[in-house]
Amino acid sequence: MFFLDSYNQVLIKISSLFRAGNRSSETEGKLFKNTTDLVKLTRSCFFEIKSADAAAEVVGDKNVVAVGVFPKLSGAEFDSFMATAEKLRSDYDFAHTSDAKLLPRGESVTGPVVRLFKPFDELFVDFRDFVGEALEKFVKESSIPLITVFDSDPNNHPYVLKFFEIPNTKVTLPSCYDQFMMYYKDANILTESLKSKYREVAASNKGHGLSFLLGDAENSQEALQHYGVEQRQLPLIILQTVDDKKYLKTNVEADQIESWINDFKDGKVSPYKKSQPIPSENNEPxxxxxxxxxxxxxxxxxxxxxxxxxxxxxxxxxxxxxxxxxxxxxxxxxxxxxxxxxxxxxxxxxxxxxxxxxxxxxxxxxxxxxxxxxxxxxxxxxxxxxxxxxxxxxxxxxxxxxxxxxxxxxxxxxxxx
Missing domain, CATH: 3.40.30.10 (Glutaredoxin)
Incomplete structure (x- = not known):
């Protein structure tokens, strides 16, 4: 919520949007982060890649885009892909092709398959499940890094926004998501072993209802204040569930991360509660x-x-x-x-x-x-x-x-x- 102000992003509210003479109920009252998102919504999501140059332009170096590869542009899988693209078009980029050789990364495949390109982690990932909400879940989960970085780099800001939007979209997701946040003070405190172990734990919990974020204390002041956290408690882990329960591990060390997460999943960690001290005397009216x-x-x-x-x-x-x-x-x-x-x-x-x-x-x-x-x-x-x-x-x-x-x-x- 507060990250929007920090990034000075423009919010554009529209009452409704019409495409091809039809009112789009998905966009009614929707807030858009900038005019680019609004333009994205008005253009067609039925873009077909027919050349290597077009593929390079669509995918680019910094874009997250889901490309459907189909031997023919028809059938149940193709229809499912297009329906998902239509539903998610305001937040994600889509394209399709019948020739995987045109794509800039990955081996050639005949499909049907969805290849999601991204400028982080493994750079691309293939997915072949077109049943139900599986494809939608895949696009949303794969479009944020294994560990989202919250710092002053503007290239990371869109992923931070998506990270915090995930719990608000739990109605469209098959599983519940937790916000798992680690804030570090400086490079001397957050050692390489700590970062390495944190990534290892994130990888082992991928797809298990946990999303991970790494942020520095300087750029996370509002978040630290919101949770009642002090600098002396860094590095720390704050875990917040979708039902607003919070769990806190202060002054965390690398060898404590995995066991603490496992204890949380086993119900052995007590919720953290932000509270003022109980008054020693409480005799006023x-x-x-x-x-x-x-x-x-x-x-x-x-x-x-x-x-x-x-x-x-x-x-x-x-x-x-x-x-x-x-x-x-x-x-x-x-x-x-x-x-x-x-x-x-x-x-x-x-x-x-x-x-x-x-x-x-x-x-x-x-x-x-x-x-x-x-x-x-x-x-x-x-x-x-x-x-x-x-x-x-x-x-x-x-x-x-x-x-x-x-x-x-x-x-x-x-x-x-």
Whole structure:
């Protein structure tokens, strides 16, 4: 997400695109990274290579292009290739030919086969499975390097973008992808043995739902900040799954990489959670909740002694003065709840702490949720006045001895939304 700004790429949004009089639903509302991508979408993907010069121009030295080789330009395999080319044309280049001898790299084949050319790794790879989504999966997986490099070289930027787009396209992929990221501080720290082992592990996990990236700390500052990582922890490995769970291995050494990845796959590594320190004292009227205390003070408050049957009002606060000032005014308005043992008012900095996005739908700051003693979670959508807030709390909180039908957390949130 932040990489787009770093690379100063232009985003072009179109409501729809028409080709041959037909509206293309795949492009409706699509964001294009530059005008080249938009032009690519409007030209035909049915380009036939008929000469060596044309093949050299299409493939080039820095292009990623999938070329279909067919003994005749018809049949089930050819139709499958053309359908895939049509579907992926906005992000990938395609061409086809009936003469593999015209192609600049690789042995001559009669086909049907798809030869994907790329300026990295093995330079080209052949693929012969045209059934279902297999071809689409092959094009997407083979179009990024075994290890994507995130640095200041503009030639690497398109691959970085594709690397981070892969989890967002999981609906079109047959398997889930993880982002596996290693950041290095300088050449003295990231030794050749570390890089060699990292590539070895990446190769052994190819096609197993893991994609690998190598980035330097200088050009990864925003990413490091996002994950709450400090320079002193480098070199490190951050693994983020498609369901937003994070796993961290700091000060990693070459001989630790493979075993750590295997432990992760075996479920032996605990998720990493970005969190502020738990306050040593938490005696103010408005309690401070951090990621490490979220379960104890919010989700499990009904089972915790001093929080038993208490409703926790959690405000997801952005670290800006306006939000803090606003919350201070709420503190005064809610001061009368200090004597009410059934209510706990708490604040939570969502920029410095991880929180479950499937439970709290935070689209702006401040966001207020109330969790009742029996587990109902309700989003507050009223005005920021004492009357409205207190009315909201009194309406949704549970009191000691009161019995209510418990609803699932997701239902409580959906009902309010």
């Amino acid at each position: 408005v309690k401070v909740v951090v990621a490490e205390s979220l379960d104890e003070m919010v989700f499990n408050s009904g089972k915790n002694g001093e929080l038993h049957y208490k409703s926790c009002l959690s405000s997801m606060l952005h670290g800006v003065d306006t939000a803090k000032t606003l919350f201070q005014s709420w503190t005064k308005l809610l001061s009368h709840y200090q004597s009410d043992p059934s209510v706990v008012v708490a604040k939570f900095d969502a920029t410095a702490n991880d929180f479950p996005h499937d439970t709290f739908d935070v689209k702006g700051f401040p966001t207020i949720y109330l969790r009742s003693a029996n587990g109902n979670i309700v989003l507050y959508k009223g005005d920021r006045t004492k009357e409205d807030i207190t009315s909201f709390i009194d309406k949704n909180k549970d009191t000691a001895g009161e019995t209510k039908t418990e609803e699932k957390t997701t239902k409580g949130v959906k009902d309010e939304l």
